[in-house]
Amino acid sequence: MPCATVPLINKTLTDLNTSSVARLLPLGYTDAQYTGTAVRNIVESVNISLSSFYGDLNYGLLNYALSTATGTGLDALVFLLGITRRAGESDANLVYRATNALTVAGTANLTALLDALFALDGIADVIAVPFTQGIGSISFYLIGTAGIPSVTTQALATAALTEILAAGAYAIVDLPNPVLLNAAGTLTIAPGNSLAVGEALAQTAATRYLANLSMGAPFIVTAFEAAILGAGTQIVDFNLVSMSVTGATGTQELIVANYQPFFSDQIQPGVLLIQ
Amino acid sequence: MHDIAVSPSYDLIPNGAGGLTEVDGLATDLQDVNYRVLTNNQDHLLWPLGANLEDLIGQPNTAATGALGEASIVKALTYDGRFGQNAVQVSGVPISANEIEFAVGLVSAMYRTSAAVLTTVVELESPTT
Numbered sequence: 001m002p003c004a005t006v007p008l009i010n011k012t013l014t015d016l017n018t019s020s021v022a023r024l025l026p027l028g029y030t031d032a033q034y035t036g037t038a039v040r041n042i043v044e045s046v047n048i049s050l051s052s053f054y055g056d057l058n059y060g061l062l063n064y065a066l067s068t069a070t071g072t073g074l075d076a077l078v079f080l081l082g083i084t085r086r087a088g089e090s091d092a093n094l095v096y097r098a099t100n101a102l103t104v105a106g107t108a109n110l111t112a113l114l115d116a117l118f119a120l121d122g123i124a125d126v127i128a129v130p131f132t133q134g135i136g137s138i139s140f141y142l143i144g145t146a147g148i149p150s151v152t153t154q155a156l157a158t159a160a161l162t163e164i165l166a167a168g169a170y171a172i173v174d175l176p177n178p179v180l181l182n183a184a185g186t187l188t189i190a191p192g193n194s195l196a197v198g199e200a201l202a203q204t205a206a207t208r209y210l211a212n213l214s215m216g217a218p219f220i221v222t223a224f225e226a227a228i229l230g231a232g233t234q235i236v237d238f239n240l241v242s243m244s245v246t247g248a249t250g251t252q253e254l255i256v257a258n259y260q261p262f263f264s265d266q267i268q269p270g271v272l273l274i275q
Numbered sequence: 276m277h278d279i280a281v282s283p284s285y286d287l288i289p290n291g292a293g294g295l296t297e298v299d300g301l302a303t304d305l306q307d308v309n310y311r312v313l314t315n316n317q318d319h320l321l322w323p324l325g326a327n328l329e330d331l332i333g334q335p336n337t338a339a340t341g342a343l344g345e346a347s348i349v350k351a352l353t354y355d356g357r358f359g360q361n362a363v364q365v366s367g368v369p370i371s372a373n374e375i376e377f378a379v380g381l382v383s384a385m386y387r388t389s390a391a392v393l394t395t396v397v398e399l400e401s402p403t404t
Contacts, residue, residue: 029277029278030276030277030278035319036307036314036319037276037303038285038287048320
């Protein structure tokens, strides 16, 4: 964490004494160059109080900036961001979290989330994999400095992410159990209709539904189902087994209910594999 | 040397004209010697000033104790160059069974002769009866 340069002339006791002697000598008080002399004792007594005053000024000034604040001054500063010091947390870590919160509030980028996890003790690396739970979702894989991160560290990671999400730039994704639509079977086409036409209609309907999801809008499974079923009379039933928004298909990617996409650029449906 | 004057008890001395009395030369040396000899280390907040003569209290009244006090006084006066090693003469003389008197003299070309500027008495241990 780079430390900002604070533009205050902070005078130490040594500075003040040196300055005092330099002023006294030209006035003829030659004995001031030695310690324990009368005039030197007088100015040093004043300088002790003055240096304390300078120290208080400097403390106040240092604590106005996040990059230089410490202790209770730092606590008061980060409280503006809704952040409180955890038990035993160091100043450096608290500054890191506060800086991260500012980043989230200002730019709402993925780096902020990663930084929050990097800041935890016992974390050597963090890998973010998007879309593991569907559109707008992202999974974080924590790599510990000594094997699998402890349960405590995992809890701290969850708390750190929750804290950032609570800042408002992100919303907590409520991921219920994955719901396979119509687990019974495959796309059923009405008698006398083309399977290829039915698949195309379902694909178009699903794509249109996702494309029209605005940022922050909920993904409603029943509405999604209805959109596909309503695409044409040819479609009697279907089973969505795979979905990808990146252009590649993957069987492990499931539609989940009740989550909200966050970024419009993530609402880019790719290949929908419907059977 | 020129300085603001202080009394033997280290009080400032008004000059009657709204200011403070000032001192020059030997008088300045005298009050500096007085302060350093009668100060014990840690009495002074910022500097390791003082001859620590209180450390002698309780010691036997011997030549070794006298030499220790003389060395302490010389060190207190010369440690920062305020007085030169050759400009200081200190002698400790027993004046009773449990007292020793230290006399400090300054030698300089300015004074031409050795000037006794301070004597101080340290009470040592009481003799056993």
